[in-house]
Amino acid sequence: MKWILTTALILSSTTQYSAQATDQTKQSVTNKQPAQPVKTLASPQQPTSRLVFTLPKTPARLSPVSGRRRGMGSRDNCPAVSTPLTALVPFKEEQKVAGQTNKSIIGVVEGLTTSEQPTFWFYMPYTKDLSNSSAEFSLQDSAENDVYRNAIALPSKPSVIGISLPSTIASLEVNKTYRWYFKVHCKQDTPSIPVYVEGGIKRINLDSHVMQQLEATTDPRQKIIIYAKEGIWFDALNMLAKIHISNSNNASVQQDWQSLLQSINLDNIATAPLENLPNRQ
Template sequence: MKCILTTALILSSTTQYSAQVTDQTKQPVKTLASPQQATSRPVFILPKAPASLSPISGRRAGMGSRDNCPAVPTPLTALVPFQEKQKVGEHKNKSIIGIVEGLTTLERPTFWFYIPYTKDLSNSSAEFSLQDSAENDVYRNAIALPSKPSVIGISLSSTAASLEVDKTYRWYLKIHCNKEAASIPVYVEGDIKRVNLDSRVMQQIEAANQPRQKIIIYAQKGIWFDALNMLAQIRISNYRDASLEEDWQSLLQSINLDNIATMPLMKLPNR
C-alpha cells in the first residue's frame, strides 16, 4: 500500500512540473529595446577608448580674471566632453584642467563655444587655431566676437586642409579683451580626432530616416562633434521648435554643461 501511495505522489509531482515547463515555454519572449528606442533624446556616451587622444591636458572653461576682461557669470566655454583629472576638495573650479576631447568623422568640422564677451569691447581680439601633433598650424583665423553672449560655431573654411583619419589635432580659442595689454589671454583648448565609423554603425546611420535619429546614434556611439554639429544646424534653421531645444539641452546636459544649455545659439560666417 505504501509503495502504491509513493508512486502516485511521484507521478503527480512529475505531471505538475511538466505542466509548469509547458506553460513557461508558451509565454511570449521579451525583447530588449534598441538603443534608439531606449531614449527619446540624444545623450552622449563616452567611447571606450584605451587612452586619451593626447597626453596633454586641455581646458574646457577659461579663467575670467585674465587680460582685464570684465567679470562674467558664465566663463568662456568649449562645448566638448570633459573628464577631470582630479577633484580639488569639495570646491569645483570651473576652469580646472583635464581631458578635453572629441571624435568626428567630418573632414572640416565646426567647433562650438560659449563666448561671454561681445564686440562692444574696445581693443579686443579673438583667434581660433588648429595644430597637428607636431604643433604645425593647420588652420588659424581671427574671430569676430558676437553682439551678445552666445554659443557660436566656428567652421574651418573650404580652403583649409581637411582633417586626416586617425590623426589627433589640437584646437585653441584665445580672446584678448585688450589686445594692447601684454597679458595672457582668456583661452580654451582641447583635442579632436577624425575617425571612420565601423560598418555596423554606418548601416545604422544610413537606415535612419530622420536627422534626429542620426544625432541620437552619433551621440550614443561617442562621435561628439557630428552629433553636436548636426543638432546645432537643425536648431538654427528651426529655432522655434521646442522639441529641438529639448534635444539640445539633453545633449549638453549629458556632458555636464547645464549652464550652457539654455544660452542663445548662432553660427559665425567663415572669414
C-alpha cells in the first residue's frame, strides 16, 4: 500500500539526512580543484535551495475549510502570552465580509496528507504548571461524528508539540476532509470559552509522477522538498519534524525547519523548541 511506502520513507530518513549534511561539508573543505562549488543543505547563498511550501490548487485537491490558526489569548482567563496557541498549518485569509473585524484570525486553515494516522503540530504557550488547566484534541468527519477525542498533556515549557492519531482508531479515508479542534481551558471550574484553534485535513493518494520522484531519490531532504512542492503539508512537516527532533543541534536541519515554517508565515515560532515525542495522554 502507498501509505506503507510513505511511513518507511520517514522512518529511514533521520540518519541519512545528517550523514549527507556531514559528507557535503567534508567535500567542500577537501576539494581543492577549481570545480563547481559544492551545494550545501539550506545554504543562505542559494535561495532556490530553501525549503518552501507551495499551496495546492483549489478546488482540485482541497475544499476550503474555514478555521482559526491562532488562538485568542484573552479568553478563558488564560495568562498573557507573547505568542498565542498556534496550529502549524497553512493559512489563507478569507475575503473580508460585512461586520467582520478579525480578518487576520479567521481564514482557510487546512492541509493534505497521505497518511492514515498523521501527526498534528501546535505551538503551545501554556505549560503543565498552570493549575486547574486542561487541553483536548478532537477530530471529526464531515458528518461531525468524532473520529478521535482525547485529553492532551501540557508541556513543561512553551514549545511545539505533536499529537498523533493512534493506530487503534479508524484510519483517515482517502479523498475525505476531516475537521480538527485543539482547545485549552486554563480554568476548568470557570464556565468560559476556551482558547482554541481549528482547521481541516484531507487524505489523498500520491500521483504516479510524485511516487516516481520519491522512489528515484534516497535523499530525505529531497523527499521533503517534493512533498512541500506538491502541497502535501502534513507529510513534509512530519518528516522534517522527526529529523529535527533527532538532530536538534544540526544547523542545516534547523535552517530547513525555520524555512518551511517561514514559507507559511510562521516566523514567530520557527525557532521554538520541539517536544521530544508526539504528545499523547
